[in-house]
Amino acid sequence: MALAPLARQRRYSELALGLLVAIIAVGGYILVALADGPKLPPGVVALLVWVGGLYLVAHFAIRRFAPNADATLLPIAALLNAVGFVMIARLDQANDPPTHLAGVQSVWVAVGIAVFVLTLFFVRDVRVFERYRYTILLVGLSALLLPLAPSVGRTINGARLWVAFGSLTFEPSELAKVLLVAFFAAYLVDKREVLTQGRVRFGRFSLPSLRDLGPLLLAWGVALLVLAYEKDVGTSLLFFGVFAAMLYMVTRRGAYVVGTLILLVLGAWLAYHAFGHVRVRVDTWLDPWKTRQGTGYQIVQAQYAFGSGGVAGTGLGRGSPTLVPNASTDFIFAAIGEELGMIGAVGVLLLFGVLVGKGLKVAVEQQDGFGKLLATGLTAILGVQAFIIVGGVTRVIPLTGVTLPFVSYGGSSLIANYLAVGLLLNIHMRRFK
Numbered sequence: 001m002a003l004a005p006l007a008r009q010r011r012y013s014e015l016a017l018g019l020l021v022a023i024i025a026v027g028g029y030i031l032v033a034l035a036d037g038p039k040l041p042p043g044v045v046a047l048l049v050w051v052g053g054l055y056l057v058a059h060f061a062i063r064r065f066a067p068n069a070d071a072t073l074l075p076i077a078a079l080l081n082a083v084g085f086v087m088i089a090r091l092d093q094a095n096d097p098p099t100h101l102a103g104v105q106s107v108w109v110a111v112g113i114a115v116f117v118l119t120l121f122f123v124r125d126v127r128v129f130e131r132y133r134y135t136i137l138l139v140g141l142s143a144l145l146l147p148l149a150p151s152v153g154r155t156i157n158g159a160r161l162w163v164a165f166g167s168l169t170f171e172p173s174e175l176a177k178v179l180l181v182a183f184f185a186a187y188l189v190d191k192r193e194v195l196t197q198g199r200v201r202f203g204r205f206s207l208p209s210l211r212d213l214g215p216l217l218l219a220w221g222v223a224l225l226v227l228a229y230e231k232d233v234g235t236s237l238l239f240f241g242v243f244a245a246m247l248y249m250v251t252r253r254g255a256y257v258v259g260t261l262i263l264l265v266l267g268a269w270l271a272y273h274a275f276g277h278v279r280v281r282v283d284t285w286l287d288p289w290k291t292r293q294g295t296g297y298q299i300v301q302a303q304y305a306f307g308s309g310g311v312a313g314t315g316l317g318r319g320s321p322t323l324v325p326n327a328s329t330d331f332i333f334a335a336i337g338e339e340l341g342m343i344g345a346v347g348v349l350l351l352f353g354v355l356v357g358k359g360l361k362v363a364v365e366q367q368d369g370f371g372k373l374l375a376t377g378l379t380a381i382l383g384v385q386a387f388i389i390v391g392g393v394t395r396v397i398p399l400t401g402v403t404l405p406f407v408s409y410g411g412s413s414l415i416a417n418y419l420a421v422g423l424l425l426n427i428h429m430r431r432f433k
Contacts, residue, residue, distance in 0.1 A: 010068070021078045028086035084408060090317060108415070112417070116421065136180075137179075181246070233271075245380040250369075285398035301334075319338040330399070332407055336348060360375075
């Protein structure tokens with residue numbers, strides 16, 4: 001099928017950026033191997049074929065199903081994924097005995113790309129989520145509740161977030177956040193007028209009635225209660241941020257953002273006094289040195305890692321990132337800061353900044369209200385989640401157990417993130433139909 005000039009130009013740019021991603025991924029992998037000696041690793045060619053092949057599959061899927069869509073969303077996601085893969089391979093090498101997480105992660109990348117392609121193929125019109133909003137809500141809440149099931153739910157590191165079927169373990173909350181954002185978008189679009197103008201008057205102010213906000217607040221409240229019970233502080237905070245962004249986008253009223261922030265502060269205060277694990281995290285955030293041999297050990301080691309990295313970093317394979325527990329998941333940003341330095345850490349943050357900017361550009365360009373809100377919510381998931389984990393590792397906010405999108409080790413997160421990017425591309429494609 002012949003492409004229009006604009007589509008052809010975008011796809012050529014996307015392909016060229018994909019070549020850069022492959023060079024960075026393979027080059028970083030070689031540097032990690034050379035840190036141990038002057039011999040190239042045996043699987044370099046296979047890795048190049050694997051990385052290039054997966055990218056080409058995703059590229060040709062966009063070329064076929066969304067030819068006019070943005071040309072940078074996929075390359076940025078792939079580059080973040082490549083940086084994460086290189087760091088995971090580095091951590092594999094540093095562990096004693098060596099682990100094999102990079103090999104598992106490469107499989108999850110393939111699954112994520114498969115979900116990305118299937119999203120482009122099956123979800124041609126995202127308004128299907130709008131039509132079946134309450135079904136989407138039911139599935140999303142069911143996914144949140146699934147870890148509480150006694151037969152399949154699993155508690156790992158003190159949080160009951162995982163579901164296990166045989167040897168396969170995953171976090172259903174990663175899928176739930178995408179589904180709940182779709183419900184929020186559908187409901188907010190339907191109630192836009194009453195949310196903006198309000199039905200109830202308080203002097204000079206107008207507020208929506210409880211009837212209008214009821215289903216939305218109920219879904220939001222149930223999600224937060226379930227996540228609090230499961231000790232998933234990070235995803236609870238994520239929902240607050242995403243909800244505030246979507247509410248502001250649909251109403252353009254700053255009062256709603258202020259109200260959401262007040263609810264956040266109130267909820268944090270209640271959680272601090274009601275849940276011991278929240279209290280421990282806040283106290284550790286305030287003074288990790290007091291418990292540096294206990295709960296503060298991770299944060300203290302992360303501070304040392306950033307300090308050791310300095311501006312330019314120690315170099316791939318030259319640092320000690322494994323001294324930070326869970327370096328491949330929650331603390332991979334500390335490993336990046338140590339071996340790639342402030343330059344590498346800022347580079348990763350800039351990539352997230354461009355990713356969020358492009359996602360919001362997709363949202364702003366939409367004429368359809370639902371597409372605009374869904375794009376805002378999906379972008380907010382990626383941006384707010386990145387802020388939460390980076391802020392936690394750098395002690396800007398208390399540490400929470402979420403992954404750095406596309407970078408951290410973990411299949412559930414990777415699949416949900418590629419699903420979000422696929423939906424963003426389909427939303428952008430609708431602008432040209």
